Amino acid sequence: MDGQGGRTRRRGEELIKAIHAAVLEEVAEVGVGRLTMEGIGRRAATPRTTLYRRWSDPVEVLLDALYHAHPVEEPTPGADDLRGDLIRSLRLMVDWMLSPAGRAVAAILTDPQRRPEVSKALYEKVFAGRGGTFTRTVLRHYAEHGHFPARLLTPVVADIGEALVIKRMFDTGRLPADDDLADIVDQAILPAIGLGPG
Amino acid sequence: MDGQGGRTRRRGEELIKAIHAAVLEEVAEVGVGRLTMEGIGRRAATPRTTLYRRWSDPVEVLLDALYHAHPVEEPTPGADDLRGDLIRSLRLMVDWMLSPAGRAVAAILTDPQRRPEVSKALYEKVFAGRGGTFTRTVLRHYAEHGHFPARLLTPVVADIGEALVIKRMFDTGRLPADDDLADIVDQAILPAIGLGPG
DNA sequence: TTGCTTAGATACGCGGTTGTAGCTTACCTT
């Protein structure tokens, strides 16, 4: 007879998952600097006392959530469509950046008072096991199959696509359409590996 | 005989300059979200009451400071050294990003709760009068003088240099050396305008 | 010198977050 609806009490795994989701949403919305136990608890609909039983700090909750986050999906290069695979890998990146984990990562990496431990946890856990960035995986595959000279696949070249996607999302505030991704591939990446249209 | 050292009392212009400097430093350090009258006042060594006499909000102080900030220096293309001018324009960008105003701008643009009015003020005031981004100015100049086909100077191509500099500063946390800038020019920008070494 | 303007100092109540404590009660195990 408490009138609070039939909301059952969460425990263990289930509760923790909710808290992890909450802290990722929270950090994406307010940033690392404004992370607060109060805010996390509010979003997860759990009292702060429950949080303090497990963690002593909002950042600890965040690190724990990152630790349990799924690693980023890796693009799987097809048979013989370099251009299409590049566009698809950038699409994968854009989609990921819109996910809770992606937006959380963006908030963390751009935090003014970025703490090394947090960035470190990011690279180790979220990007764990990945061979490289989105386009790098594709480019390495096609370089190994002789579609272009491997010596052209420098760190700079491997970053071109991601860098341009990031800058575009910054400048326009919205996500690039497929047309934009194609432009990036055609006008920046392909020329850099000697496969420009000109 | 107040014992507070001989610190003279600041007034008008002088005081405001100190406050502008303070808010830029503050936002670069804690971010827009954590900007506070308290923090600004502390850094400028002035009581909050003085701030409230002129502004009603930390963001207003920030916007005012940006309004009075010096516009970004524009690269001046030389006679006949496209590659050198590109590297110099990126160097100009890196140097600016390390200045108080530059770091403030970075903090503002990456703020999770980025407010349109603030970004708008940025582009209108800080970048006011500039024809374009750093490398774009250089590229347009050389395109107009026939060093490469103007049709290749697309929005994507004009962004390549800046995008890569930004991503590098993100990833490594430190500023790119001249070697890195040269790599960006040689491996990404020049190929995109059909002047690759290959 | 007189007097206006305004920076500087202090104080206040308000509201939000903190970290802790205690109690109740749902959930799970035995």
Place this chain on the structure above:
DNA sequence: AAGGTAAGCTACAACCGCGTATCTAAGCAA
């Protein structure tokens, strides 16, 4: 069915930023 574990709830003092009010005294101009 009984008991232990832990989630949920309430409360607390402490701190900090907010926005305002009031007083003082420094800087400047007539």
